[in-house]
Amino acid sequence: MRKVIERALHQAGLELTEVLQASNGEEALQILRDNQSNPLALILSDINMPIMDGLQFLEIRRQENLAQGVPVVMITTEGNETFVMRAIAAGAQGYICKPFTAEQVKVRVLPLLRAA
């Protein structure tokens, strides 16, 4: 899915200079800890991940005050309102339900990048 999202961002006209990838929330937190002096432009995360899910990732990110100014967009199959509300309460600014089109990624992600 990470490659699919990269493709969608490319189709949306975004030039990605560097992409840091994690296969679960724990790896993602480590990337944030290791890159505190290397500002990130955007965090994209699924909810359903092994080891640590996307909602736990958001909670710990907030507790550890990691990359707090970086917009977070959840891209997930979990489309029900409970998950959307929990993700937004935990710090996500955007939410994209799978399956998605490249246009949906463009519409939800680009304004966040412009505002950041």
Add this chain to the structure above:
Amino acid sequence: MANAQDEAVSRLDSAVSEVFEMMLERSCDPMEGEVDTVVGRIVARIQFTGAVDGECLLYASPATASITAEALLGTPSAPHDPMADDAIGELCNMIAGGWKSKLKSPEADCLISAPKVTRDGLEGYRPQFGTKFSRNYSFQGNIFGVVLAF
């Protein structure tokens, strides 16, 4: 019961169709026949827990998996490329998620697991659910099977 089964299969057809139209930009149609679960196929498994207890299994040949990966990524993929396995896992994830999203409350309040993908068959696997729906699908002549069990 027949109605419940028809509804479950109809939701599955609709979820598969949406995934293929939106993510792979092609159509995918249901087919008659038993799902082929022989060893050698790639199997992805997602579990439902909570208001619905069950699982979604997706069976595909390595060839179908590589074509699915190509369609998702827009770049060539070989049948033994790990990307083919990832594509089948993600396809199962999106289909299971799409199926779940079409449930009404309170059934919709269930969790789905991350996908597990294997090429070694589901050795030692014992189906623990009594009700099973299975369906084959075809896109451009490439066939895969989906089993929902509760």
